[in-house]
């Protein structure tokens with residue numbers, strides 16, 4: 571199954587909000603706990619000895635502060651070790667901030683491999699296509715502008731997508747990194763991305779470029795069915811839903827196309843047609859492919875054969891992550 575798992579569409583994920591922005595945060599937490607412990611203990615000791623001289627108070631206060639520092643520090647270290655370890659370990663392993671990009675034509679496998687990378691690295695996948703579809707479904711002003719352009723398989727304007735990404739990567743769950751899917755789509759967007767990353771001292775750290783034969787792309791795209799809520803994708807030939815039944819014409823009966831897990835009706839994207847695909851592939855060749863030349867000299871591009879068996883693709887992807 572081309573399972574994409576839950577995507578981070580406009581999400582303001584709170585689960586990772588407490589994650590450390592840098593690996594030094596563990597020390598910061600312990601240090602802060604020490605200071606709080608020390609001040610508390612000092613204040614307590616001096617308050618408890620109102621009959622003593624200033625000198626006695628100072629000695630007692632300093633002793634209390636030292637004890638408070640040790641206890642507070644230990645407590646802070648214990649707290650951070652027990653609650654933040656898995657995230658910290660991942661961050662230390664993959665340091666520095668991962669600004670990763672999935673690159674490839676429609677149907678190349680970005681949406682399939684992305685969620686696996688999300689699981690491995692613990693950073694979100696940011697799909698501009700999903701975000702725009704969310705905006706279209708919600709009928710926002712951005713969605714209204716994008717709807718027809720998207721259905722024709724053309725690119726929406728740079729200012730819209732650049733704005734969406736610039737805001738999204740400020741969210742706490744992007745602190746340790748993020749995976750861009752469908753962005754940038756042209757050189758102007760790539761340059762805008764570089765400029766926005768430079769503001770935080772970051773840079774694109776990896777471009778995973780999936781190569782797939784055009785004929786296979788058409789077969790993948792035109793047979794694709796999606797579950798709206800989860801983003802899970804199916805394929806009439808390669809990954810049919812369990813409920814699928816074929817009609818006399820050999821095509822799937824729409825009413826039998828249901829999500830394996832929720833049972834919700836699946837849908838086909840309006841731009842997943844042979845006609846729109848031609849336009850999307852042309853946009854990809856003309857505008858998106860030149861980005862590879864832009865990033866190539868930086869030594870961050872890794873080519874992946876996306877036409878292989880799905881497990882082999884993942885094996886190549888996972889070895890490219892470190």
Ligand code: AMP
Nearest residue numbers: 698699720723724725726731752753755
């Ligand atoms: P995708 O889901 O990545 O195939 O994107 C679906 C459609 O959303 C594209 O065909 C474009 O119309 C639009 N879109 C997504 N990302 C971008 C982008 N970075 N720049 C311009 N248009 C985009």
